[in-house]
Amino acid sequence: MASHNLVFCLILISSLLVIISEGQSTVPVVPGLSYSFYYSSCPELEIIVRSHLWEVFNNDITQAAGLLRLHFHDCFVQGCDGSVLLDGSTSGPSEQDAPPNLTLRSAAFTIIDDLRALVHGACGSIVSCADIVALAARESVFLPNGPYYSIPLGRRDSVNFATRPVTLANLPPPTFNTTSLINAFAAKNLTTTDLVALSGGHTIGRGHCTSFADRLYPTQDPTMDQTFVKNLKLTCPTNTTNNSTNLDIRSPNLFDNKYYVDLMNRQGLFTSDQDLYTDSRTRNIVLDFSINQNLFFEKFVEGMLKMGQLGVLTGTQGEIRTNCSARNGNNVDLASVVGEHQEQEMLSQY
Ligand code: HEM
């Protein structure tokens, strides 16, 4: 009973926040997306997503990290089009051991399709999996105490997933230094400030030994704090140990600015994290975020709004998947060309 009251309060408070934060962002909205996309066709969308995730996170708050990362991977590879969810995708549910250790959580895929079933049950099959991933990522920031922000909606789902080389070329590995990270983000029209702010997503969640063992073995990365190294070696006795550890040692389940405090104390888990403090181009941004959480939140939201609109499909492009892990009509083989034409005709009626 108490928990239901809490859900209600949360929803009420966040609905007020929606109103307050509306129109504050300076990030342009991509043509075809809008803040009011489902206002009349699915007014309960955001409340369904929030209340289901509230229950999921109440059982296991660490699932928030898996959902936030899923959105990042979706957007960086081929645009925010739900392609990451497709069975058969290099980073999709069937291939989670694909190098370089993409290690998305299998639970995240299940949670997304559970949300899809709830939303489609209430509104019909009119909300895309890509929008559900974007909304889930937003709640995964907000519910663990991070900032609330409205997001433009109206993304559509791709009918194809990225090949392995395309996936690998678009996702920066944890071994990247700041120069390589700045370049990888610039290729997505994201600035150096966006890079530092979005890396703050590592304020929640975990990383596997294989993602940072190169900093421990055979020789130790000299930029690391000694006690931190000692503890990591206990968690990862060899460079092949299958174990994981928190990305933010100070407050792993809270969305706050402690990640930047970690970096200043040389306790960043990946090279890609710690080098942001080593490099003179990003050091002051890390410093600013470490002492000003509101500034971090503001820049993080800006970065998420930009990242969340990368390469989106809109209008009659793509489709609205009725199963997030499979394109529609996936089982139709010979008739697939005919099927696509019919789909286009149906979609053009919207
Ligand atoms: C800047 C480049 C980035 C690199 C090199 C990077 C790399 C990684 C790696 C290697 C992991 C751990 C995977 C594992 O070992 O299990 C990870 C986890 C994570 N990343 Fe990133 N990432 C980057 C940017 C981002 C962005 C932009 C976000 C979201 C805003 C994000 C959110 C997360 C989260 C939440 C986790 C934890 C996932 C979990 O606990 O399941 N990362 N990242």
Ligand SMILES: *[C@@H]1O[C@H](CO)[C@@H](O)[C@H](O)[C@H]1NC(C)=O
């Ligand atoms: C990580 O990737 C390597 C190849 O790059 C692979 O041999 C190893 O099994 C992967 N580990 C995990 C946990 O996926």
Ligand SMILES: *[C@@H]1O[C@H](CO)[C@@H](O)[C@H](O)[C@H]1NC(C)=O
């Ligand atoms: C960053 O990495 C790139 C590619 O490995 C390398 O060429 C460059 O020298 C590195 N830059 C710094 C400052 O370490």
Ligand SMILES: *[C@@H]1O[C@H](CO)[C@@H](O)[C@H](O)[C@H]1NC(C)=O
């Ligand atoms: C970056 O911006 C340019 C110019 O507006 C645009 O042509 C390009 O498609 C954008 N790149 C990405 C990855 O969004």
Ligand SMILES: *[C@@H]1O[C@H](CO)[C@@H](O)[C@H](O)[C@H]1NC(C)=O
């Ligand atoms: C995994 O890490 C924990 C501490 O985080 C440690 O107690 C445990 O021994 C590690 N497991 C292995 C197989 O190394």
Ligand SMILES: *[C@@H]1O[C@H](CO)[C@@H](O)[C@H](O)[C@H]1NC(C)=O
């Ligand atoms: C682990 O370390 C050994 C010895 O240094 C090396 O040959 C091997 O390639 C490393 N494995 C991984 C997955 O990094």
Ligand SMILES: *[C@@H]1O[C@H](CO)[C@@H](O)[C@H](O)[C@H]1NC(C)=O
């Ligand atoms: C690593 O361990 C987890 C559980 O601790 C298990 O689910 C996963 O399959 C293991 N991965 C590999 C590559 O052995």
Ligand SMILES: *[C@@H]1O[C@H](CO)[C@@H](O)[C@H](O)[C@H]1NC(C)=O
């Ligand atoms: C959704 O698609 C996946 C991948 O094709 C399939 O394994 C799963 O059974 C489908 N789920 C439903 C409810 O049809």
